[in-house]
Amino acid sequence: MINHISELYGRQIKLSDLSEELQHHPDIHVRPALAKIAGRWVCTRCQAKLKPTLAGLPSGQFYCYECIQMGRMDTLQGLATVDEPNRFAAVKHPMSWRGHLTALQAACAQQIVEVFKDHRRHLLWAVTGAGKTEMLFPTIEWAIRHGLRIGIASPRVDVCIELFPRIQAAFDGVSSVLLHGKSEAPYQYCQITVCTTHQLLRFYHAFDVMVIDEVDVFPFSGNPMLHTAVSNAIKPSGGLLYLTATPDRSLLRAVKSGYLSVGYLPIRYHGHLLPEVTIIKLPKIAAQIKESRLPGQVMTMIGRLVAAKQRFLLFVPTIQDLQRVGAAISREKIRCRYETVFSADPKRLEKVAAMRSRSLDFLITTTILERGVTFPGIDVLVLKADDRIFSSAALVQIAGRVGRNSERPGGQVLLYCSTRSSSVKACDRQIKQMNQKARQLS
Amino acid sequence: MNCLLCNGQVDQGLTLSQILSFQALTTDSVCSACRRQFSPLNRVKTCRLCGRKLLAAMPDPCLDCEKWRRGFPYPFASRSLYEYNDAMREFMKRYKFMGDYRLRAVFSPILKAELRTTHRLIVPIPVHESTMATRGFNQVTGLLESLKLCECLATREQQKTGRQSAKNRLTRVLAEQPFKLKPDTQAQITAKPVVLVDDVYTTGTTIRHAAGLLMAAGAASVVGLTLAR
Numbered sequence: 001m002i003n004h005i006s007e008l009y010g011r012q013i014k015l016s017d018l019s020e021e022l023q024h025h026p027d028i029h030v031r032p033a034l035a036k037i038a039g040r041w042v043c044t045r046c047q048a049k050l051k052p053t054l055a056g057l058p059s060g061q062f063y064c065y066e067c068i069q070m071g072r073m074d075t076l077q078g079l080a081t082v083d084e085p086n087r088f089a090a091v092k093h094p095m096s097w098r099g100h101l102t103a104l105q106a107a108c109a110q111q112i113v114e115v116f117k118d119h120r121r122h123l124l125w126a127v128t129g130a131g132k133t134e135m136l137f138p139t140i141e142w143a144i145r146h147g148l149r150i151g152i153a154s155p156r157v158d159v160c161i162e163l164f165p166r167i168q169a170a171f172d173g174v175s176s177v178l179l180h181g182k183s184e185a186p187y188q189y190c191q192i193t194v195c196t197t198h199q200l201l202r203f204y205h206a207f208d209v210m211v212i213d214e215v216d217v218f219p220f221s222g223n224p225m226l227h228t229a230v231s232n233a234i235k236p237s238g239g240l241l242y243l244t245a246t247p248d249r250s251l252l253r254a255v256k257s258g259y260l261s262v263g264y265l266p267i268r269y270h271g272h273l274l275p276e277v278t279i280i281k282l283p284k285i286a287a288q289i290k291e292s293r294l295p296g297q298v299m300t301m302i303g304r305l306v307a308a309k310q311r312f313l314l315f316v317p318t319i320q321d322l323q324r325v326g327a328a329i330s331r332e333k334i335r336c337r338y339e340t341v342f343s344a345d346p347k348r349l350e351k352v353a354a355m356r357s358r359s360l361d362f363l364i365t366t367t368i369l370e371r372g373v374t375f376p377g378i379d380v381l382v383l384k385a386d387d388r389i390f391s392s393a394a395l396v397q398i399a400g401r402v403g404r405n406s407e408r409p410g411g412q413v414l415l416y417c418s419t420r421s422s423s424v425k426a427c428d429r430q431i432k433q434m435n436q437k438a439r440q441l442s
Numbered sequence: 443m444n445c446l447l448c449n450g451q452v453d454q455g456l457t458l459s460q461i462l463s464f465q466a467l468t469t470d471s472v473c474s475a476c477r478r479q480f481s482p483l484n485r486v487k488t489c490r491l492c493g494r495k496l497l498a499a500m501p502d503p504c505l506d507c508e509k510w511r512r513g514f515p516y517p518f519a520s521r522s523l524y525e526y527n528d529a530m531r532e533f534m535k536r537y538k539f540m541g542d543y544r545l546r547a548v549f550s551p552i553l554k555a556e557l558r559t560t561h562r563l564i565v566p567i568p569v570h571e572s573t574m575a576t577r578g579f580n581q582v583t584g585l586l587e588s589l590k591l592c593e594c595l596a597t598r599e600q601q602k603t604g605r606q607s608a609k610n611r612l613t614r615v616l617a618e619q620p621f622k623l624k625p626d627t628q629a630q631i632t633a634k635p636v637v638l639v640d641d642v643y644t645t646g647t648t649i650r651h652a653a654g655l656l657m658a659a660g661a662a663s664v665v666g667l668t669l670a671r
Contacts, residue, residue: 054544057543057578057579058578058579058580058583058584059574059575059578059579061578063541063543063578065542065543065544068536068540068541068542069540071540072540072541072542074541074578076575076576076578
């Protein structure tokens with residue numbers, strides 16, 4: 001239940017979620033939740049054009065089935081908004097971060113500030129481990145000084161959870177809030193909002209500065225509803241920044257057509273090159289994993305890494321493979337501590353925390369840990385790297401888990417596959433190209 | 443076509459028996475991984491009166507049904523198709539409480555197949571008018587769409603019934619009849635066998651209220667069928 005008017009600044013909320021008193025507040029605009037446009041019902045919140053056969057209810061009403069997970073929009077509902085007033089307390093020294101950007105990072109950061117000054121749309125294509133978050137700081141500082149509202153969103157909840165404390169620490173005098181589907185904390189009107197892209201469906205013309213991190217990832221990529229959510233959440237006068245290490249085809253097309261400007265950063269913050277991948281062909285690997293066995297070469301490698309106390313991530317394509325590979329390793333009686341993780345794993349966050357605190361030797365994981373997570377000094381092994389699940393972007397991201405800190409900027413990325421699939425080859429090529437660009441810069 | 447529950451691809455693998463059956467190919471509205479989360483009750487031992495899954499040590503009929511037999515004046519047995527597990531709870535939350543009417547397609551083919559051969563009059567449990575207005579549908583009739591139904595029941599406003607302390611729990615529960623017969627529908631059910639359909643059997647009170655009302659109105663016999671137990 002929404003009780004205070006500030007909770008409606010720049011938002012679009014179901015009328016029935018407002019307290020009785022607030023529903024009659026003079027500053028509130030109410031739009032019908034569904035509108036008939038050219039003879040067809042369109043959801044006001046997510047802009048989906050609805051199929052009458054699916055949207056109709058026996059009572060004669062219609063509802064939106066596209067954004068229903070955020071609460072049902074139907075023909076009896078209204079959508080309440082209060083214009084964004086940018087009512088923030090002035091902060092003298094907003095940035096508490098005392099770190100430094102490298103010359104290349106600073107150049108990209110300056111480019112981003114200019115983008116928002118000019119209310120433009122921009123893509124920052126920076127390699128994994130380039131220090132994307134830190135490059136946002138000058139923009140955030142500038143925006144806070146000008147009383148602007150800042151939204152940072154990512155399709156992945158893990159990315160948001162990891163990002164939020166870093167933003168909070170860097171701007172500790174500034175109000176900030178983290179929103180995602182699983183969070184219990186109530187909504188608050190804040191100058192900085194970190195949230196999942198789904199949560200943006202509840203905002204309307206709110207943000208002057210909008211940043212979408214890891215933009216190429218599921219479920220954002222190829223989901224028109226979430227793209228609508230982003231464009232609705234930005235003020236008409238606002239600017240938009242996309243961040244990724246692996247832009248997909250639609251982003252590159254937007255760059256080519258001039259819809260987006262683009263900045264590159266092909267080198268990591270510590271100045272070392274990306275670790276290149278080693279492709280190891282094992283023709284029978286798929287069949288062996290299916291029988292819960294591992295090729296001898298893989299098992300030897302695992303034993304050697306564990307013995308050397310070299311921690312690592314072991315990627316597999318599917319949840320079924322997690323169990324199979326786990327069974328194969330436990331049969332081998334290597335003395336090691338490990339866990340398996342997948343997206344719906346109820347203990348996922350705890351297991352990742354255990355890996356981070358070094359109480360595990362390795363994690364066997366699906367692509368859920370492909371991005372947004374940092375374990376210092378690890379190696380990475382990918383089994384069945386030629387599986388359909390591993391797109392070239394996923395493999396580049398996985399390889400990007402290695403060598404992220406300056407103490408161990410190198411490390412191994414081992415791709416085990418039965419054939420050199422186009423994704424495996426594309427991953428190898430992209431990393432080499434980025435390193436080529438990096439060499440030219442330095 | 444994408445899975446109604448997880449939005450993933452529905453695997454359309456063709457089996458040899460499908461090819462040889464010469465029947466129209468029907469694709470499930472739900473992927474096999476989501477479908478497996480539901481636990482059907484047709485292959486396990488269940489209570490013959492309430493349809494609950496019986497563990498080894500439990501008598502048939504179960505103890506709850508023994509109590510009902512003593513307190514409920516009519517013979518009544520009910521059957522359920524699925525266990526009310528986490529997946530079913532989540533389904534009900536999305537279908538009924540969030541109001542995603544599309545999700546009826548997850549179970550309606552199964553429930554309808556179950557009732558296709560019945561000679562009984564199919565009576566759905568009604569929802570309250572205010573629920574109907576906000577939700578926009580009755581979750582039970584949604585699952586039975588296109589079947590011929592006898593919608594003779596309606597909800598009635600709750601009223602205080604006498605001195606509560608004077609009655610024991612069961613008679614008290616049964617005195618609070620939440621349903622009424624719609625006007626001019628008694629003739630439709632007189633001397634007819636009836637199957638009452640509801641979405642979930644929890645304590646069995648709701649469906650017995652309806653069953654008692656129909657028996658009192660002259661139905662020949664009443665059995666129950668629910669999606670989940």
